Amino acid sequence: MLIVCVEMALVEAELVGGLLACPSCREVLRPWGHARRRALRCRSGDRWLRPRRARCRGCAGTHVLLPDVCLVRRQDEVPVIGAAIAASVAGMGYRRIAGRLGVPADTVRGWLRRFVERAELLRAHFTRCAVALDPELGPVLPAGSGFADAVEVIAVAARAWVLRFGAADPWRTASRLSGGGLLATRAPAFPWA
Numbered sequence: 001m002l003i004v005c006v007e008m009a010l011v012e013a014e015l016v017g018g019l020l021a022c023p024s025c026r027e028v029l030r031p032w033g034h035a036r037r038r039a040l041r042c043r044s045g046d047r048w049l050r051p052r053r054a055r056c057r058g059c060a061g062t063h064v065l066l067p068d069v070c071l072v073r074r075q076d077e078v079p080v081i082g083a084a085i086a087a088s089v090a091g092m093g094y095r096r097i098a099g100r101l102g103v104p105a106d107t108v109r110g111w112l113r114r115f116v117e118r119a120e121l122l123r124a125h126f127t128r129c130a131v132a133l134d135p136e137l138g139p140v141l142p143a144g145s146g147f148a149d150a151v152e153v154i155a156v157a158a159r160a161w162v163l164r165f166g167a168a169d170p171w172r173t174a175s176r177l178s179g180g181g182l183l184a185t186r187a188p189a190f191p192w193a
């Protein structure tokens with residue numbers, strides 16, 4: 001799995017041009033057909049994606065190039081998931097968040113639970129990302145809870161990304177920086193380390 005920019009034409013150009021690296025061994029990825037079609041629930045309605053598949057020239061592993069609007073094994077686009085997390089840290093209950101976003105309440109509760117479970121891991125991971133993006137970065141001040149600290153440092157890392165690479169949606173950046181694993185069961189695997 002590799003998280004890429006959502007502009008598929010750009011991804012295609014990067015893939016064909018040999019600019020994408022294997023997340024396992026850093027060798028060059030080559031085009032290798034497509035993954036299965038999947039529906040992504042977006043604010044603007046369902047959107048069908050058919051992600052590109054790539055094969056590594058070095059280790060021969062294959063990887064699905066998942067756009068950065070997605071998170072691994074989540075059906076909703078990441079800006080919606082991020083909006084739910086931001087509303088929760090601001091004190092809103094999950095049922096109200098669900099009503100506002102038009103998403104089932106259990107789904108929102110599941111996102112929030114997983115995020116809280118991973119808060120310390122995410123805080124540590126995004127702190128490393130933020131420092132890698134901006135070595136001059138000062139200390140990130142505690143925001144009052146493990147949950148709030150994780151949200152704060154994700155925002156700091158997203159701002160550092162923008163300063164370095166230009167405008168980008170903060171939650172799509174968070175998807176990229178976590179390898180799509182923001183709400184995954186395993187630790188984020190990102191090649192900053």
Ligand SMILES: [Zn+2]
Nearest residue numbers: 022025056059
């Ligand atoms: Zn490889």
